[in-house]
Amino acid sequence: xxxxxxxxxxxxxxxxxxxxxxxxxxxxxxxxxxxxxxxxxxxxxxxxxxxxxxxxxxxxxxxxxxxxxxxxxxxxxxxxxxxxxxxxxxxxxxxxxxxxxxxxxxxxxxxxxxxxxxxxxxxxxxxxxxxxxxxxxxx
Amino acid sequence: xxxxxxxxxxxxxxxxxxxxxxxxxxxxxxxxxxxxxxxxxxxxxxxxxxxxxxxxxxxxxxxxxxxxxxxxxxxxxxxxxxxxxxxxxxxxxxxxxxxxxxxxxxxxxxxxxxxxxxxxxxxxxxxxxxxxxxxxx
Numbered sequence: 604x605x606x607x608x609x610x611x612x613x614x615x616x617x618x619x620x621x622x623x624x625x626x627x628x629x630x631x632x633x634x635x636x637x638x639x640x641x642x643x644x645x646x647x648x649x650x651x652x653x654x655x656x657x658x659x660x661x662x663x664x665x666x667x668x669x670x671x672x673x674x675x676x677x678x679x680x681x682x683x684x685x686x687x688x689x690x691x692x693x694x695x696x697x698x699x700x701x702x703x704x705x706x707x708x709x710x711x712x713x714x715x716x717x718x719x720x721x722x723x724x725x726x727x728x729x730x731x732x733x734x735x736x737x738x739x740x741x742x
Numbered sequence: 743x744x745x746x747x748x749x750x751x752x753x754x755x756x757x758x759x760x761x762x763x764x765x766x767x768x769x770x771x772x773x774x775x776x777x778x779x780x781x782x783x784x785x786x787x788x789x790x791x792x793x794x795x796x797x798x799x800x801x802x803x804x805x806x807x808x809x810x811x812x813x814x815x816x817x818x819x820x821x822x823x824x825x826x827x828x829x830x831x832x833x834x835x836x837x838x839x840x841x842x843x844x845x846x847x848x849x850x851x852x853x854x855x856x857x858x859x860x861x862x863x864x865x866x867x868x869x870x871x872x873x874x875x876x877x878x879x
Contacts, residue, residue, distance in 0.1 A: 657836075666816075668859075683799075683858025685820040689843065691833070699830040705822065719814025719860040 643710040644673055646740045648703040653733040656690040661727035662716040664689040667696070673709035683720050684713070690730070705740035745775035745851075747876075758784040758842065758875030767800065767853040767872040769863040774806040774848045778879055781849050782842030785875030787828045788821035788853075793868030796855045797823050800872055806848035811856070811863035817843055818859035821870060842877055 654667050668684035670677055686704070690696045712732065716724035747762045764772060788800055801808075801815035808815075819829060833841045853870050856862020 671820075683861065684818070685799075685857075687815060687818040687859045688831070689804075689816050691844070694833040694835050697832050697834060700827070701830070702825070702827045704820075704827065704829070717814070718816045720858040721814070721860060 642712055642734065643706065643736055643738075645709050645738070647706050647710055647736045647738055648740055649706065649710065649734060649736050650700055650703055651735040652696075652698040654688070654690050654696040654698070655731040656692060656694055656696075656728065657731075658728040659693055661692060664691040664694075665714050665716060665726040665728070665730060666690075666718050666722065667730065668713045668715065668720070669704075669706075670711040670713065671706045671708050672711055674711070676708065677711050679713060680721050687718070687720070689718070692728075703737075703741065707740055710734075710736070745772045747776075758782075758877050760876045760878055761873060762876055763871065763873040764851070765869070765871050767851070767870045768865040769810050769852050769854045770865075771803070771808040771810055771850050771852040773808060773850045775851065776849050776876060776878060779848055780844065780846055780879035782844050782877040782879075783817075783849075783874055784832060784842035784877060785828065785830050785873075786819060787826065787871075787873040788819065789826040789871035789873070790821045790823055790866075790868070791826055793821075793866050793870045794824040795867045797821060797857075798853050798855050798866045798870050799857055799859070800851065800853045800870075801859055802843075802845070803850040803852075804845040804847050805850055808850040808852060810852045810854060811861060813860070815859040816845070820857075821853070821872075842875075 667688045669686040671685045714730045715722040716726045798821040802817040804816040
């Protein structure tokens with residue numbers, strides 16, 4: 604028998620992976636907000652990411668960074684990231700990590716308007732993110 | 743070490759058609775290794791099994807040449823010490839169509855043990871192998 608659940612429910616808890624949905628990761632000029640820092644507040648493994656920059660105009664591309672840091676060890680424009688990806692306007696970036704990508708300290712995110720790690724330029728548009736993670740790392 | 747490449751199939755919507763590989767990737771940039779513009783990276787494999795001492799950071803520059811430690815990388819991913827890891831990366835747009843990570847003005851690459859997408863140009867202590875699945879324009 605197939606069970607049926609009405610929404611809204613805690614649907615992200617039904618799956619093997621923890622699913623995190625963030626609707627606005629933006630604006631590094633305003634520094635990090637709570638939703639950007641400590642997306643995972645402890646060791647975790649990233650298996651897949653969906654990063655949506657679907658507006659037709661604005662900052663092109665935005666640069667999306669992943670940090671192996673929690674809030675206490677993270678300063679926008681100074682702390683080096685562990686991944687940086689360009690996401691052009693009108694595109695959705697899909698990342699698949701068949702071996703997992705480990706964050707030993709925790710995971711924080713940032714979307715900016717310039718490349719590299721020293722940027723503090725906010726993009727004109729917000730970015731939506733879906734992450735598939737599991738708790739803990741393998742090393 | 744000079745980047746080498748081999749053709750692996752007919753270009754397709756979802757599959758890369760060339761593999762580029764650097765069997766000893768380091769902080770000396772491999773400038774314009776595809777030799778063309780508008781190329782796309784679909785798959786990145788960073789093999790640090792012979793580099794057990796420290797994590798590394800492979801940087802990609804949308805340029806025909808790069809000055810490592812000075813230029814801001816357009817794309818960067820950490821390689822884990824002692825491990826081989828792969829990421830598959832693709833864009834979806836409303837065309838609709840799939841593409842890889844696009845490098846419109848050329849593609850250069852370097853690997854440093856200095857963290858991040860810009861600072862530092864220190865060679866890895868061990869041997870780092872980087873293999874890329876690429877669609878040439």
